[in-house]
Amino acid sequence: MKHAIIKSAIVIGVTGHLIDVEVDVGEGLPGFSIVGLPDTAVGEARDRVKAAVRNSGLVWPNRKVTVSLSPAGLPKSGAGIDLAIAVAVLTATSQLKIEDFKNFAILGELGLDGAVKEVRGALPAAIAAAESLGNFLTAENCAAQCTLVENLNVVPVSSLKELVAIFKGQVKPRSVQVKSQAKVKQGSDMSEVAGHVTAKWGLECAAAGGHHVAMVGPPGVGKTLLAERFTGILPPLSKTQALNVSAIRSSAGLLNDEYALDLTPPFVAPHHTATHVAVIGGGYKSAATVGLITQAHNGVLFLDEAPEFSRNVLESLRQPLESGRVVIARANFVSQMPASFQLVIASNLCPCGPTVGQKCNCSMQAKIRYLNKLSGPLMDRVDIRLRLYVPTQAEIAIEMHEVESSQVIAERVLLARERMKQRFKDQDFDVNARMTPKSLRTDFRLNESGEVLQDSLRRGIISIRGADRVARLAWTASDLRGHDRPTKEDVLAALSLRDAEGKWAA
Numbered sequence: 088m089k090h091a092i093i094k095s096a097i098v099i100g101v102t103g104h105l106i107d108v109e110v111d112v113g114e115g116l117p118g119f120s121i122v123g124l125p126d127t128a129v130g131e132a133r134d135r136v137k138a139a140v141r142n143s144g145l146v147w148p149n150r151k152v153t154v155s156l157s158p159a160g161l162p163k164s165g166a167g168i169d170l171a172i173a174v175a176v177l178t179a180t181s182q183l184k185i186e187d188f189k190n191f192a193i194l195g196e197l198g199l200d201g202a203v204k205e206v207r208g209a210l211p212a213a214i215a216a217a218e219s220l221g222n223f224l225t226a227e228n229c230a231a232q233c234t235l236v237e238n239l240n241v242v243p244v245s246s247l248k249e250l251v252a253i254f255k256g257q258v259k260p261r262s263v264q265v266k267s268q269a270k271v272k273q274g275s276d277m278s279e280v281a282g283h284v285t286a287k288w289g290l291e292c293a294a295a296g297g298h299h300v301a302m303v304g305p306p307g308v309g310k311t312l313l314a315e316r317f318t319g320i321l322p323p324l325s326k327t328q329a330l331n332v333s334a335i336r337s338s339a340g341l342l343n344d345e346y347a348l349d350l351t352p353p354f355v356a357p358h359h360t361a362t363h364v365a366v367i368g369g370g371y372k373s374a375a376t377v378g379l380i381t382q383a384h385n386g387v388l389f390l391d392e393a394p395e396f397s398r399n400v401l402e403s404l405r406q407p408l409e410s411g412r413v414v415i416a417r418a419n420f421v422s423q424m425p426a427s428f429q430l431v432i433a434s435n436l437c438p439c440g441p442t443v444g445q446k447c448n449c450s451m452q453a454k455i456r457y458l459n460k461l462s463g464p465l466m467d468r469v470d471i472r473l474r475l476y477v478p479t480q481a482e483i484a485i486e487m488h489e490v491e492s493s494q495v496i497a498e499r500v501l502l503a504r505e506r507m508k509q510r511f512k513d514q515d516f517d518v519n520a521r522m523t524p525k526s527l528r529t530d531f532r533l534n535e536s537g538e539v540l541q542d543s544l545r546r547g548i549i550s551i552r553g554a555d556r557v558a559r560l561a562w563t564a565s566d567l568r569g570h571d572r573p574t575k576e577d578v579l580a581a582l583s584l585r586d587a588e589g590k591w592a593a
């Protein structure tokens with residue numbers, strides 16, 4: 088046999104794609120060429136594969152070796168195709184049998200000594216392999232994460248030598264350690280934060296209704312403490328969502344191999360000096376950087392000191408907030424990555440950010456300019472705006488009697504989500520935060536309770552757009568309290584969650 092096709096996989100963005108690695112060993116001057124849109128790392132495979140084959144005691148053909156990667160339109164990047172090229176050459180030269188690899192996708196980087204090394208994005212590649220092949224051969228260092236995929240036989244190898252021995256029947260393939268059961272990680276608890284009854288209620292509403300939330304207050308008041316505990320009151324991820332989150336982490340090279348399926352929603356908190364590419368993703372290579380907003384997919388993006396972020400970064404959040412994905416256009420292709428996250432914003436009241444007890448020296452103009460960085464299209468999407476005050480001793484003392492754990496809050500949130508699921512089963516949205524303006528005026532119109540809202544509108548306390556937001560929040564308050572429709576009290580509670588509007592700069 089002079090010709091062979093082996094399946095391998097590449098990752099574009101955070102999605103795995105199967106590719107064909109076709110090898111022809113022909114007449115002509117000895118040489119080795121790779122065609123089909125390879126990047127530099129793939130091009131360097133020539134040197135690695137040749138050395139690895141020879142150093143594993145196998146024969147490299149003294150012929151003209153041509154490798155073609157297809158579909159040719161997809162950009163191939165990274166060193167993960169090495170192992171598939173080696174196997175293709177070995178089958179084309181009858182050192183291995185091609186039929187043994189019929190239902191396999193092969194992924195791994197080769198060392199010059201023939202060692203098989205782990206590759207970024209093994210999990211999304213494994214997901215692609217499970218869909219149409221069912222067998223996945225990869226480096227032992229990334230085999231365990233691939234066992235998260237159902238209906239996939241994972242074969243780990245540590246070297247090319249071991250691979251050949253397995254397929255010649257000389258040794259048995261090692262079994263991969265099956266990881267422990269999927270679970271939610273226990274994080275810090277809401278009960279550890281004293282006071283802040285209103286802010287906690289606001290976060291409970293945000294968790295239940297899927298609303299974006301902003302917290303404004305002096306430094307050290309507890310904004311970060313509260314934000315860090317927010318994922319603890321969110322509903323756990325479904326298995327599919329969790330697998331997607333893990334695939335994203337695998338693409339970003341963040342998945343270690345001691346791993347069980349993690350049902351905790353991700354919490355991503357970029358520093359305000361983070362660059363546009365780091366936050367949004369992209370970069371100039373075909374192996375696009377996985378942005379922090381994609382790492383926050385199905386979870387929470389927390390922007391602490393939000394006005395300190397570059398305007399460019401803040402503006403770029405608009406598109407993902409609207410569509411739940413980020414589109415990165417390149418010269419030769421367009422890459423899409425998921426980025427559906429819940430936004431939690433925290434901000435000081437002014438640029439100097441005096442700690443409690445200190446005096447602020449900022450001019451009124453500086454203060455307005457500071458918070459104005461958050462205004463406009465971004466804040467338009469933030470339903471809940473909370474103003475945080477330093478809790479008094481009395482407040483802390485009262486609350487200590489009935490302080491609630493994250494679990495108690497999470498149970499109410501889950502019940503509220505159930506109500507939404509029932510109510511929205513014929514709609515194309517699933518949480519209150521995504522109710523359309525039309526649905527708020529038809530199917531989910533507020534009845535008598537809406538008068539409170541009309542009154543606020545007439546008195547100019549809220550805008551028309553603000554009224555829609557209050558209506559959505561009223562539904563969330565009603566779901567959390569177990570009402571069928573929002574009552575007057577629910578609308579008033581919703582209005583209180585918009586309390587900071589217009590007062591931030593004061």
Ligand SMILES: [Zn+2]
Pocket residue numbers: 437438439440441447448449
């Ligand atoms: Zn100041």
